[in-house]
Amino acid sequence: MTAPTIxxxxxxxxxxxxxxxxxxxxxxxxxxxxxxxxxxxxxILGFENTVIPQLERALLAEHDVVLLGERGQGKTRLxxxxxxxxxxxxxxxxxSELGEHPYDPITPASIRRAGELGDDLPxxxxxxxxxxxxxxxxxxxxxxxxxxxxxxxxxxxxxxxGDPETIHFGLVPRTHRGIVAINELPDLAERIQVSLLxxxxxxxxxxxxxxxxxxxxxxxxxSANPExxxxxxxxxxxxxxxxGAEIRTHYPLxxxxxxxxxxxxxxxxxxxxxxxxxxxARFTRLLRESASVDQRSGVSARFAVAAAETxxxxxxxxxxxxxEADPVARPVDVGTxxxxxxxxxxxxxxxxxxxxxxxxxxxxxxxxxxxxxxxxGIDMSSIVNAVEQGEPVVTxxxxxxxALLDELPDLPVLDEIAERLGAxxxxxxxxxxxxxxxxxxxxxxxxxxxxxxxxxVYS
Numbered sequence: 001m002t003a004p005t006i007x008x009x010x011x012x013x014x015x016x017x018x019x020x021x022x023x024x025x026x027x028x029x030x031x032x033x034x035x036x037x038x039x040x041x042x043x044i045l046g047f048e049n050t051v052i053p054q055l056e057r058a059l060l061a062e063h064d065v066v067l068l069g070e071r072g073q074g075k076t077r078l079x080x081x082x083x084x085x086x087x088x089x090x091x092x093x094x095x096s097e098l099g100e101h102p103y104d105p106i107t108p109a110s111i112r113r114a115g116e117l118g119d120d121l122p123x124x125x126x127x128x129x130x131x132x133x134x135x136x137x138x139x140x141x142x143x144x145x146x147x148x149x150x151x152x153x154x155x156x157x158x159x160x161x162g163d164p165e166t167i168h169f170g171l172v173p174r175t176h177r178g179i180v181a182i183n184e185l186p187d188l189a190e191r192i193q194v195s196l197l198x199x200x201x202x203x204x205x206x207x208x209x210x211x212x213x214x215x216x217x218x219x220x221x222x223s224a225n226p227e228x229x230x231x232x233x234x235x236x237x238x239x240x241x242x243x244g245a246e247i248r249t250h251y252p253l254x255x256x257x258x259x260x261x262x263x264x265x266x267x268x269x270x271x272x273x274x275x276x277x278x279x280x281a282r283f284t285r286l287l288r289e290s291a292s293v294d295q296r297s298g299v300s301a302r303f304a305v306a307a308a309e310t311x312x313x314x315x316x317x318x319x320x321x322x323x324e325a326d327p328v329a330r331p332v333d334v335g336t337x338x339x340x341x342x343x344x345x346x347x348x349x350x351x352x353x354x355x356x357x358x359x360x361x362x363x364x365x366x367x368x369x370x371x372x373x374x375x376x377g378i379d380m381s382s383i384v385n386a387v388e389q390g391e392p393v394v395t396x397x398x399x400x401x402x403a404l405l406d407e408l409p410d411l412p413v414l415d416e417i418a419e420r421l422g423a424x425x426x427x428x429x430x431x432x433x434x435x436x437x438x439x440x441x442x443x444x445x446x447x448x449x450x451x452x453x454x455x456x457v458y459s
Contacts, residue, residue, distance in 0.1 A: 003089050003125035009102040010119025012091055019103045022086075022177055022219050023062035029085045030059050041081050043264065044074065046257035047249070051078070054247045059085070063244025064200060064220045066185065066235070072300020073249040074261075075223040079134075079181045082221065086128035090177065094122040097169060098176040098214075099131075106176070106214050108165055131178030133171050137188040143195045146170045147205050167207055172199055177217050185222040186233030193236045196220070200242040251288060251301065255281055261301050266308040270315035270327035273431050275374050275421055279334055280307045282366035287345060292358045297346040306344065307337045314397065322400045328427025331367065331434045332395055332456060338363065364442060371439025375417060380436060382411050384445050392459035393437060399455070401430035408433055 006012050020028070033040040034056070041052055051067075055078070058065050067075045092099040096110045102123045105111045114121050135146070143149070151168035172180050182188070198204055203216050222243070224235065240246075252258040258281035259274075266272075284304040287293050311329045314336045319327035338359045347355055386409040387393060395404050405426060408414060414433055418424075423432040437458045441448040449457045 003127070006091070007122060008119060009121040009123055012102055012123060013119070017091065019101050021217050022179070025087060026059050026082070026085045026219065027062060029087070030056060040085060041078070042084070044078055044081060045260050045264065046252035046254065047078070051247060051249050054245070058245035058247065061244060064242065065245045065247060066222045066224060066243045067247050067249055068224050068226050069249030070225060070298030072298065072302045073251055074301065075249055076183055078249070079221050079223065080132065082179055083128055083132045086131055088128055089125045090131070091123045092126050094124045098173055099126055101177060131175070132181070133175040133178065134181045134183065135171055137182050137184045139187060139189065141188060141192055143192060144170055146172050146192065147195050147199070148173060148207050150207065167212060172218060173205055173214060173216060175218055179219045179221060182222040185224045186235055190236050193239045197238055197242065200239070251298070255285065258285060258304065262304050262308050265301070265305045268308060268312040270312040270319070270329055271427065272308055272312050272329040273421065273423070273428055275370055275435055276311060276329050276331065276334060276431070277308060278374070279366050279370045280304050280311070282369050283307070283363050286362040286366055290358065290362060292348055292351045292354070294346040294348055299345060303341060303344045307341055310337050310340050318397050322398065324400055324427070326425060326427055328401060328425065328431055330395070330431040331438050332397055334363065334367070367438055368442040371435055371442065374421060375436060375439060378413065378416055378420065380413055380440060382413050383436065384440060386411060387446050387458060392457045394455055394457050395434055396455040401427040404430045404433065
């Protein structure tokens with residue numbers, strides 16, 4: 001994070017520094033990552049063989065890019081990762097409003113200073129994190145916000161309206177030599193989108209009644225929802241034509257990627273074993289395949305993340321009430337997500353009133369699939385016999401892990417289940433045993449009753 005010490009343009013030239021445009025900089029740095037076999041996209045999961053190669057080709061072709069995809073597919077995260085491809089530090093003219101390169105001043109004030117000071121023109125260094133600007137395209141966004149407008153204060157100081165120095169620059173020119181990201185681009189009013197046409201093609205800006213010729217050097221990237229892209233809002237045809245690449249994003253294609261996203265993004269306040277994260281990942285994927293869910297809206301990855309955090313919070317709640325030292329989530333906690341997160345899923349109009357029923361059914365399918373996948377090959381008939389011949393097993397959000405383990409019969413198969421699931425502590429062993437019991441119930445080998453007091457009885 002230490003900036004270079006070069007302080008004048010003369011010293012910069014003597015150092016051999018070479019000026020590059022923003023797109024050349026991204027292109028050459030990306031090529032360096034590819035040659036060295038380094039990961040240029042940290043934190044981006046599930047796009048390795050689909051979206052990432054397309055985006056890399058677009059950057060190598062020096063194209064502006066728009067990402068199309070449903071909500072919660074990581075579009076914004078991917079755009080922000082582009083910052084890592086910039087040089088860590090870049091020189092700018094000290095005090096310049098647009099962060100101009102010392103070799104190439106573009107505003108009248110900077111051109112005048114460069115001519116007066118020559119090699120003594122002072123420079124400072126800007127970190128790459130300051131070269132990325134992001135704008136959410138809200139309906140109230142104006143041309144002044146993006147491009148600029150006449151500054152009445154500067155006019156009041158005595159300058160004429162035709163003087164370029166009366167301009168207050170907007171977001172795009174202020175990100176000169178950087179990356180401008182516009183989220184939800186179709187939400188921009190069409191007349192506002194028109195203001196970007198010259199920025200993307202001619203690389204200049206037009207304000208009010210006169211043109212200011214500023215050779216802007218920016219990479220324009222944007223995100224859009226395909227449904228908005230075609231119906232509610234749209235990208236106007238001339239602007240769409242100026243994007244060199246349109247790339248479709250998607251939800252994770254593999255279950256392991258879905259789980260990895262949850263592990264990476266969720267802030268868990270308790271231990272949530274891997275088999276529970278798998279249930280949540282399978283549940284999310286089943287929702288995305290269900291005909292009862294509006295797939296045009298999609299089921300965001302944030303749904304699965306929020307579900308994992310809710311399950312962890314349920315374990316913390318139980319631990320606080322019952323005095324458990326180390327909260328560990330169990331399958332009984334998974335049911336808490338249905339009511340809490342129902343509003344995060346858009347259902348088809350014909351399913352009104354059946355939302356809870358649909359969610360509960362799909363959650364049971366996800367649990368059964370996980371139990372079958374994780375515990376397949378283990379003979380659990382001894383558990384079935386023990387439950388049939390002995391006392392029922394009682395669990396619930398008011399039963400501690402130790403109390404649940406004390407109720408279970410002493411069977412070698414329980415140790416095998418715990419070993420299969422990597423369960424070591426009492427909480428993890430209780431969670432593993434509960435998954436086995438729930439799997440047996442869903443396979444219709446034992447019965448299950450849930451009372452109003454929150455207790456679940458397997459018998």
